[in-house]
Amino acid sequence: MGLEQAQQQFHISQKITPMANRYVVHTAGPDGAEGEMVAFAHQKRMALKERITFYTDESQKQVLFTFQARQVVDLGATYDVRAASGSQVGSFRKNFAASLLRSTWHMSEEGAAAETTGVERNMTVAVLRRVWDIIPFVDILPFAWPYHFDFARSDRPVMSVRKRLGLRDRYVLTIHDEHLDRRLAIAQAVALDALQSR
Helix, strand or coil, X not given: CCCCCCCXXXXXXXXXXXXXXXXXXXXXXXXXCEEEEEEEEEEECCCCCCEEEEECCCCCCCEEEEEEECCCCCCCCEEEEEXXXXXXEEEEEECCCHHHCCCEEXXXXXXCCXXXXXXXXXXXXXHHHHHHHHXXXXXXXXXXXXXXXXXXXXXXXXXXXEECCCCCCEEEEEECCCXXXXXXXXXXXXXXXXXXXX
């Protein structure tokens, strides 16, 4: 089956290893259960120029797509999403000023006239997440409560990302715009976890 444009929902889970963060992407079946693995992402830690490569599976033999910072990572870095061939799929960036209280991202699909904006849905949960990160000893534990991001373009829903309840970082990505490139959507969803502290 593989990564298909018609797929509307994906499960994304993080696997932590000593030298890298890894993300596994599965399709979601009609009943919402995990289906086939369609992508495996590898993020090296402590890289000056952030890059995450997505492969077809855990063997890491065949690249699906990548995203990489245009410059050495800073608070307003733009990340380019590219196909395995190197062609541009789209880009995204975090709005640092708006994200001080509620995380906000801007996503652009190659050839699209309008930008898509993603905002953390619940202000209370957003503030609680920030407090959690500064409490001594507590900050080393994962934030267990669910939170949501809603992405829209000209007030029309494009996609949403929901963190599931639990100590493991697990997300459900739902596509509302059938034309949205699934590679860009998955890259942005993984970035919500991998780059959240940037």
